[in-house]
Amino acid sequence: MAERSGPSRILACILVGLGAFLLAVAILIPTYTVGKLEKTPLDLEVTTIAEGSGSVLNSQALLAGKAEVNTNVPLVSQRYVTTEDPANADVVTLQAGQTLRRTDKQGDTGLLSAIVDRNTVDRKTSMPTNDPVGTIQTQPNQPAEEVPRDGLQYKFPFNSEKQSYPYFDLNARATQDIDFVEETEINGLKVYHYNQTIEPVDLSKVVSSPTNKLTLPAEAWGVPGGTLPVTMTRWYTNVRDLWVEPETGVVVKGQEQLHQYYARNKDKPEIDVLKVELPFNEQTIEYQVQQAKDGMDKLSTFGRTVPIIAGILGVIALIAGLVLALRGGKGKQPAPADGGDYPQSGGGRHVDLDKSEAPTEQHDWTTDKTEEIPVQDPRRYDER
Numbered sequence: 001m002a003e004r005s006g007p008s009r010i011l012a013c014i015l016v017g018l019g020a021f022l023l024a025v026a027i028l029i030p031t032y033t034v035g036k037l038e039k040t041p042l043d044l045e046v047t048t049i050a051e052g053s054g055s056v057l058n059s060q061a062l063l064a065g066k067a068e069v070n071t072n073v074p075l076v077s078q079r080y081v082t083t084e085d086p087a088n089a090d091v092v093t094l095q096a097g098q099t100l101r102r103t104d105k106q107g108d109t110g111l112l113s114a115i116v117d118r119n120t121v122d123r124k125t126s127m128p129t130n131d132p133v134g135t136i137q138t139q140p141n142q143p144a145e146e147v148p149r150d151g152l153q154y155k156f157p158f159n160s161e162k163q164s165y166p167y168f169d170l171n172a173r174a175t176q177d178i179d180f181v182e183e184t185e186i187n188g189l190k191v192y193h194y195n196q197t198i199e200p201v202d203l204s205k206v207v208s209s210p211t212n213k214l215t216l217p218a219e220a221w222g223v224p225g226g227t228l229p230v231t232m233t234r235w236y237t238n239v240r241d242l243w244v245e246p247e248t249g250v251v252v253k254g255q256e257q258l259h260q261y262y263a264r265n266k267d268k269p270e271i272d273v274l275k276v277e278l279p280f281n282e283q284t285i286e287y288q289v290q291q292a293k294d295g296m297d298k299l300s301t302f303g304r305t306v307p308i309i310a311g312i313l314g315v316i317a318l319i320a321g322l323v324l325a326l327r328g329g330k331g332k333q334p335a336p337a338d339g340g341d342y343p344q345s346g347g348g349r350h351v352d353l354d355k356s357e358a359p360t361e362q363h364d365w366t367t368d369k370t371e372e373i374p375v376q377d378p379r380r381y382d383e384r
Contacts, residue, residue, distance in 0.1 A: 050254065212233070
């Protein structure tokens with residue numbers, strides 16, 4: 001017998017298959033796609049600018065034999081970070097060009113320092129791989145120096161936590177913990193505040209430079225002793241504060257309280273080389289906030305929105321397919337084999353009622369009349 005539920009059965013199978021596929025998508029996207037998204041982009045290009053004013057040693061006056069410190073000097077620190085090779089699915093090389101200049105002087109006379117830093121990091125944890133070893137270049141006419149490191153620098157890991165992280169200081173060329181302070185908000189965005197305090201570091205032991213340990217007459221230093229030679233060491237301290245969006249690891253705001261000075265005793269600064277507080281300016285903060293939000297939106301889309309929609313549609317399709325399959329099974333009806341519209345009469349015989357009910361004629365010769373006598377239904381005789 002032919003069945004009329006074929007199309008319904010096919011549609012039910014399609015819906016069940018589609019529902020199962022969407023449910024699988026809802027499960028796999030958060031575990032697979034989000035893992036691919038939680039990596040430092042290979043086309044990263046970020047400029048951060050910090051501004052402030054402070055004290056700066058006049059190097060030209062020092063070379064002329066007199067330690068002179070300028071105060072209330074406007075200063076700008078700019079850092080430009082890009083990605084370089086080697087870079088692949090797992091690692092990326094970050095190159096940061098950093099300058100510090102006083103804006104009250106033009107050209108090279110206002111440039112206080114310039115550094116090019118290269119470091120290959122894990123794209124997910126942002127920790128250095130030291131393969132290859134990172135380099136630091138402080139002079140344009142000198143080769144970069146290899147400097148291994150074992151701490152974060154320009155970015156925090158995805159899903160940062162309320163804990164301490166190792167953080168590499170470029171000036172001290174050493175790693176020290178940066179500690180979680182509090183959870184707060186910047187421009188409506190939740191951020192984690194971290195703090196790192198670097199105690200006085202002897203820069204003459206970090207970089208072999210004649211200016212990191214300098215001998216001049218006492219009068220040149222402005223200390224008692226006349227023409228007697230006095231040797232002073234250059235020291236460095238810093239208080240670093242970073243505000244990090246935890247989901248993406250983007251540093252939304254940064255601030256450093258830099259202090260470099262000459263002294264015979266690290267605990268008694270005598271001549272300031274640089275003393276300034278440099279926070280990110282408002283334009284940089286707004287840009288970094290938007291970068292963090294863009295990253296969060298992308299993670300949210302593939303981590304929550306798409307799986308939820310796929311899951312809901314999958315359940316609907318699966319239920320619809322099952323219901324259709326069950327209803328189709330109950331509604332089966334066989335079609336007539338001979339194509340007729342009515343069943344046969346009892347006893348298996350077909351009777352033409354029109355013909356059996358037709359009257360016949362009978363002639364009565366005694367009266368010479370003819371009568372119509374109806375013929376009885378044959379089924380009545382059968383019943384007898």
